[in-house]
Amino acid sequence: MPETPRHHIAMWGAPGSGKTTLLAALSVALNRRDDDWKIVGQNPESSAYLTDMTSALTSGKEFPEASTALETYQWALIGPPPTGLFRRQAKRASTMIGLTMVDAPGGHFAPSKRTGRTGGAEERQEELMANLTQSRGIVFLFDPIREFEVGDAYDHLHGPLNRLAEKMLETNQFEGGKLPHHIAVCITKFDDPRVLQTAHKQRLIAPDLDDKHQFPRVGVEDARELFRELSRVSATGSAEMVMNSLDKFFHRDRIRFYVTSSIGFYVDQHSETFDWNDYLNLVPDEADKAALRIRGPVYPINVVEPMLWLGERLARQGRSR
Structure with a gap:
């Protein structure tokens, strides 16, 4: 009987924000690291899905296809034993973090309609909400390009956030008037010139001296400021309420x-x-000018780090109880 993960992370974001691609990139990023962290499916469907997604991204040079039906996938991030309290044990269990994605076609995190909702839609909403309720770690994806063009990040945040707060209140799980979750907000598409140049103009880019490729990066201490800057160009002007909502509902030190x-x-x-003069990895497809293709090898940036931060925080919280 396989070991059950001790902590769980849920994924959340607007349709097209890149949840599926992030998971495919997570597998690639882990395999590029020189440590023992790995991602493993917890059932045959999840293993096959991860394999297909990763192959599409690396060998096929294309993004994984968007979901056409509601699916629930479960993986485990498995790494070295935790340090600290347990380091003197002769046999230390590995660190295991559950990663669950309730993947659905676009729109299931959007505000619900008062009319015209089917029983199936109700059921899908409940499954998506149960995933957030049962998890104590959340990865929230914010796509600045989609926000500039569509501007619906807040629409896909405030409804589920209020439902989540309602359920936590029912079970007396508000801690100091806040939700008990840790949340990693991932600002995606850093490789897009509009995002990269915004970070550069705001002087938020710092070199990573340990990176042999010398990729530009924005440190966690400056990422919040970049989020604020990118929110100002929202198509609807509502993106600034995303940060305010997060601060209202979650403990500041858990964001x-x-x-x-x-x-x-x-x-x-x-x-x-x-090379600042030649860094685009997403370019027009020569065979189809209306399409885009991945130009070279995939080198994910800051894809593993949010997961490990959440896992570490959840493990520490579990030990303190």
């Missing part, structure tokens, strides 16, 4: 912002370093 990219920047095979 952390990350600037991420699932495909990363293009790297010349000879220099193997980032």
Whole structure:
């Protein structure tokens, strides 16, 4: 009987925000690291889905297909034993973090309609909400390009957030008037010039001296400020309420912002370093000018870090009880 993960992380975001691609990139990013962290499916469907997604991103040079039906996938992030309280034990159990994604076609996190809702829609909403309620770690994806073009991040946040608060209140799980979750806010598409240049103009980019590719990065201490800057160009002007809502409902020290990219920047095979004059890894497809293709190898940025931060915080919280 396989071991049950001790902590669970849920994924949340607007349709097209990149939940599926982030998971595919997570597998790639873990395999590029020189440590023991890995992601493993907890059932055959989840294993097959992860394999297909990752192959599409690496070998097929294309993004995984969007979901057409409601599916629930479960994986386990497995890594080295935790340090600290248990480091003197002769046999230390590995660290195991459950990662659950209730993947659905676009719109299930949007505000519900008072009329015309079917029983099936009610059921899907409940399953999505149960995932958030049962988890204590959340990855919330914010797509700044979608926000600039569509501007619906707040629409996909405030409804479920109010429902989540309602359920936590029912079970007396508000802690100091806040939700008990830790939340990693992932600002996606850092490889897009509009996002990268915004970070550059705001002087939020710092070099990573340990990175042989010398990719630009925005540290966690500056990621919140970049989120604020990108929110100002929302198509509807509602993105600024996303940060305010997060601060109102979650403990400030349980929120952390990350600037991420699932495909990363293009790297010349000879220099193997980032070039400000040639960094686009998503370019027009020569066979179909209306489509885009991934140009080179995938080098995910800040995809693993949010997961490990959540896992570490949840493990620490569990030990303190």
